[in-house]
Amino acid sequence: MYGKSENREDYQRVPRPVAAMARDLPDGHHIPDHHHPRAQLIYGTTGAISVATGHGVWVVPATRGVWVPAGLTHAMTCAGAVAMRTLYIEPQTAWRLPAAPTVVSVSPLLRELIDEATRLPLEYDEEGRDGRVMALLLHELAPRPVPALHLPAPDDPRLAGLCAAIRRSPGDDWTTPRAAAHAHLSPRSLHRRFGAATGMTPARWVQQARLVHAVTLLARDTPVTAVATALGYATPSAFTAMFRRSLGTTPSAYFGRLN
Numbered sequence: 001m002y003g004k005s006e007n008r009e010d011y012q013r014v015p016r017p018v019a020a021m022a023r024d025l026p027d028g029h030h031i032p033d034h035h036h037p038r039a040q041l042i043y044g045t046t047g048a049i050s051v052a053t054g055h056g057v058w059v060v061p062a063t064r065g066v067w068v069p070a071g072l073t074h075a076m077t078c079a080g081a082v083a084m085r086t087l088y089i090e091p092q093t094a095w096r097l098p099a100a101p102t103v104v105s106v107s108p109l110l111r112e113l114i115d116e117a118t119r120l121p122l123e124y125d126e127e128g129r130d131g132r133v134m135a136l137l138l139h140e141l142a143p144r145p146v147p148a149l150h151l152p153a154p155d156d157p158r159l160a161g162l163c164a165a166i167r168r169s170p171g172d173d174w175t176t177p178r179a180a181a182h183a184h185l186s187p188r189s190l191h192r193r194f195g196a197a198t199g200m201t202p203a204r205w206v207q208q209a210r211l212v213h214a215v216t217l218l219a220r221d222t223p224v225t226a227v228a229t230a231l232g233y234a235t236p237s238a239f240t241a242m243f244r245r246s247l248g249t250t251p252s253a254y255f256g257r258l259n
Contacts (some may be wrong), residue, residue: 004122008088012037016124017093018134020117021086027220029078038088039070039097041141043106043114047080048213048219048255053101056152059212061219061255062111065104067097069144074101081218085114087141096142102139103148113137147213147248151205154197158183163205165250170209171232176202211246212240218251 004021005011009021019038027047042051043065050059051066054072058066068074070091078084097104107116116133125131125214151167154160163181166174180190194202210231217227228239243251 002116008034008036011088013121013150014088016122016126016134017090018117018138019088019122020114020120021084021088023084023086025082025084027078027080027082029082031076033073033075034206035073037070037091039091039094039109040068040172041087041089041104041114042066042076042084043069043086044078044082044084045111047078047082047126048185048215049082049084050077050079050216051101052076055101055154057212058101058103058151059149059215060103063106064148065106065256067102069097069099069101072101079216080221085115085118089139091137093123094141096183098143102143103150103230104146106229107140110137110140113140149208149215151208151212151258152198152200154194156193156197158185159194159197162202163209166206166209167212170206170213171230173232174202174206179206207242207246211243214243215254216249218255224251 006021006023008021011021042049042146045062048059049066050057051068051074053068053072060066113133113136117137120130120133124134151163154163162179165182176187176190180187183190185193190202193206194200198205200208214227214231217230224240225236228236229238233242235238240250247254
């Protein structure tokens with residue numbers, strides 16, 4: 001469609017500060033662990049994208065992107081069909097952005113600039129109109145506070161095993177005694193170790209895991225009623241209320257669409 005390479009390696013040593021690539025990826029498409037010399041903004045105009053690093057997992061819809069610093073090993077998985085529009089940026093050019101992975105808000109203007117950037121030649125004219133587009137894109141690409149779906153990854157093997165079990169069955173009733181028993185810890189030890197390892201209580205981590213699963217299902221056009229049932233909520237309104245409290249908006253607004 002765009003007449004440019006879909007091989008990320010072709011975008012790493014371009015003699016320009018920004019290189020933009022477009023790829024249309026199917027539901028469930030997985031890109032395993034990899035890294036590259038440029039920093040990356042992982043963004044999709046449709047569906048949702050899950051990005052995993054050693055720091056944890058982030059899940060973003062089309063109103064947000066994940067910033068991945070240069071050299072950081074990461075993997076990604078698509079939920080729903082994803083029209084990925086990704087940027088590869090020289091590290092020295094992206095000095096305003098964090099040195100750790102984070103979620104970036106994608107405004108309507110930034111979305112259009114990213115899409116336009118994917119249409120430009122790799123060696124675009126830096127002094128002409130194309131260069132001004134890229135300069136404006138970099139100006140707009142700034143971290144803004146935004147509720148993020150982030151699951152921190154603990155190093156402790158027992159806690160990591162517990163987190164994996166929660167992610168496999170997020171709709172289960174993960175009471176403190178049950179979670180502690182799964183990790184072979186007392187409830188008190190679980191709270192202490194879990195908080196130190198993730199910065200969250202076990203209950204908060206469970207809620208985030210449910211939200212991650214919810215966004216994945218919603219990106220595949222699963223009805224809200226079915227999502228609520230899968231996550232153990234008695235009614236769709238109870239699920240929607242939890243979603244709004246956590247992310248500041250309704251499921252439909254989070255995806256920028258109407259159900």
